[in-house]
Amino acid sequence: MPSKRKKDIIIRDLSIEAIGFEGVAVGRHEEIVCFVKGAVPGDVIDAKVKRKKKKYYECRVEQIHEFSADRVEPPCSHFGVCGGCTWQQLDYDKQLFWKRRNIEDLFRRIAKIEVGEYLPYLFSEYKYGYRNKMEFSFSANRWLTDEEIAKDDEISDKYFALGLHLPGRFDKILNIENCYLQQNAANIILNEVRTQGYAVGMSAYHVTKHHGFLRHLTIRYSLAQDAFMVILTTAEITNDSEMKFVNDICRRLIEIIPNMKSFVHALNISHNAVMIDSYKILHGDEYLVESVCGVDFRISPFSFFQTNSYMLNPFIGKIVESAAIRPDDIVWDLYCGTGSISLPASKSAKSVFGLELSESSIADAKANAEFNGIENCVFSVIDLHGKNATESISQLPSPDVIIVDPPRAGIAQNIIDILLNSDCRRIVYVSCNPATQARDCALLTEKYKVTSILPVDMFPQTYHIESIAILDRIQ
Numbered sequence: 487m488p489s490k491r492k493k494d495i496i497i498r499d500l501s502i503e504a505i506g507f508e509g510v511a512v513g514r515h516e517e518i519v520c521f522v523k524g525a526v527p528g529d530v531i532d533a534k535v536k537r538k539k540k541k542y543y544e545c546r547v548e549q550i551h552e553f554s555a556d557r558v559e560p561p562c563s564h565f566g567v568c569g570g571c572t573w574q575q576l577d578y579d580k581q582l583f584w585k586r587r588n589i590e591d592l593f594r595r596i597a598k599i600e601v602g603e604y605l606p607y608l609f610s611e612y613k614y615g616y617r618n619k620m621e622f623s624f625s626a627n628r629w630l631t632d633e634e635i636a637k638d639d640e641i642s643d644k645y646f647a648l649g650l651h652l653p654g655r656f657d658k659i660l661n662i663e664n665c666y667l668q669q670n671a672a673n674i675i676l677n678e679v680r681t682q683g684y685a686v687g688m689s690a691y692h693v694t695k696h697h698g699f700l701r702h703l704t705i706r707y708s709l710a711q712d713a714f715m716v717i718l719t720t721a722e723i724t725n726d727s728e729m730k731f732v733n734d735i736c737r738r739l740i741e742i743i744p745n746m747k748s749f750v751h752a753l754n755i756s757h758n759a760v761m762i763d764s765y766k767i768l769h770g771d772e773y774l775v776e777s778v779c780g781v782d783f784r785i786s787p788f789s790f791f792q793t794n795s796y797m798l799n800p801f802i803g804k805i806v807e808s809a810a811i812r813p814d815d816i817v818w819d820l821y822c823g824t825g826s827i828s829l830p831a832s833k834s835a836k837s838v839f840g841l842e843l844s845e846s847s848i849a850d851a852k853a854n855a856e857f858n859g860i861e862n863c864v865f866s867v868i869d870l871h872g873k874n875a876t877e878s879i880s881q882l883p884s885p886d887v888i889i890v891d892p893p894r895a896g897i898a899q900n901i902i903d904i905l906l907n908s909d910c911r912r913i914v915y916v917s918c919n920p921a922t923q924a925r926d927c928a929l930l931t932e933k934y935k936v937t938s939i940l941p942v943d944m945f946p947q948t949y950h951i952e953s954i955a956i957l958d959r960i961q
């Protein structure tokens with residue numbers, strides 16, 4: 487029975503049965519589904535109800551009575567406060583189990599699709615240190631830990647932080663000293679920039695008052711080159727000491743990180759956190775190079791690239807293999823981004839048409855085609871969900887195979903109609919959101935059967951997953 491303490495409702499001895507697609511654990515109390523952040527299947531807990539809805543409660547762990555056998559000790563000291571990787575306390579095999587179970591659930595139970603085969607997952611050999619890009623923010627509003635607040639001492643650096651946002655708090659930054667998702671050297675870079683910036687009295691940007699100099703630190707890594715690119719984003723330089731700091735930190739990092747191949751100083755003089763007005767290369771090359779399935783990709787400071795270096799070859803290789811492209815095939819790659827699928831796929835096809843909304847991604851895709859001497863790829867900027875999309879797409883040669891890799895929201899109805907009306911023999915639907923993928927596949931079952939689904943774990947320690955669905959035309 488729920489017992490009341492002040493205004494809180496506590497559900498006693500709740501058994502956690504599952505962990506859902508958004509990474510939230512689930513238990514059941516008298517027919518009411520309880521979603522509990524921070525719990526693990528197999529735990530028995532007291533849950534504090536945070537929000538009460540008619541059919542479900544949103545809860546937090548109040549106390550754990552029985553710890554699940556699937557729990558492991560999270561290595562990261564920021565775990566539980568930082569919102570980065572919420573599954574560190576769950577054994578990796580169990581992470582894979584629940585990711586796959588959730589995909590099956592979405593297709594079988596929610597979308598009611600008969601899938602030919604649920605293939606075993608492709609898993610990441612590197613459970614940590616796999617990310618090739620991390621973006622940290624400076625803030626004039628540091629998140630203070632409970633211990634710091636309890637000590638009641640004067641906190642000297644509370645107006646200077648460099649780290650990650652807390653979940654749901656755009657205005658506060660948690661100082662991150664060691665992020666386990668990136669390489670060790672990247673943590674050295676992170677700490678050096680914070681220490682030096684604070685030591686010489688640089689100001690951190692205040693996101694609501696819009697003053698302060700240092701804004702973001704982005705660290706990119708190329709596995710093929712074993713090289714780092716560091717991008718320091720600041721507000722406009724207004725005095726000599728700011729100019730000196732940018733040059734000094736660049737020199738210092740060259741000294742301590744021998745494989746820092748590039749240092750970029752970027753300016754953002756707007757209030758918008760993600761804008762870049764201009765940038766200058768202060769050291770080394772303008773781009774990193776990453777190698778995927780025999781294609782070399784130039785990665786410039788702000789271009790998109792898949793974030794798990796170690797899974798790039800297996801993931802892209804599997805997409806291309808699944809497409810079963812024949813030498814005379816015309817392939818469409820919709821939502822093609824920078825061409826990380828189109829360019830490797832072009833090696834087996836007659837020609838590939840890559841369509842994408844972002845002009846800069848298409849510019850990167852074209853540059854990468856040229857860089858690799860690939861001549862059978864045509865890339866075009868197009869809003870696939872816009873009103874002229876159907877007309878523009880109808881001008882393309884008709885496809886034998888279509889690859890789609892849409893954003894999390896999935897495919898719009900006009901593209902579903904194009905897929906249904908095309909004569910292509912196979913669709914490879916790649917998605918980082920199996921919920922919208924299952925919804926869209928259900929709409930396509932009018933003309934296609936879902937032959938197989940393969941989960942690919944690009945994001946260990948998080949609930950995120952990539953899923954490759956193969957759809958074959960019903961004869």
Ligand SMILES: C[S@@+](CC[C@H](N)C(=O)[O-])C[C@H]1O[C@@H](n2cnc3c(N)ncnc32)[C@H](O)[C@@H]1O
Nearest residue numbers: 821822823824826842843869870871891892893
């Ligand atoms: C999951 S990413 C695909 C990345 C791509 N496969 C790559 O490896 O670079 C989804 C892509 O869809 C693009 N996109 C989003 N909305 C779009 C639209 N309405 N029309 C065309 N492309 C869109 C995004 O810019 C993004 O590059």
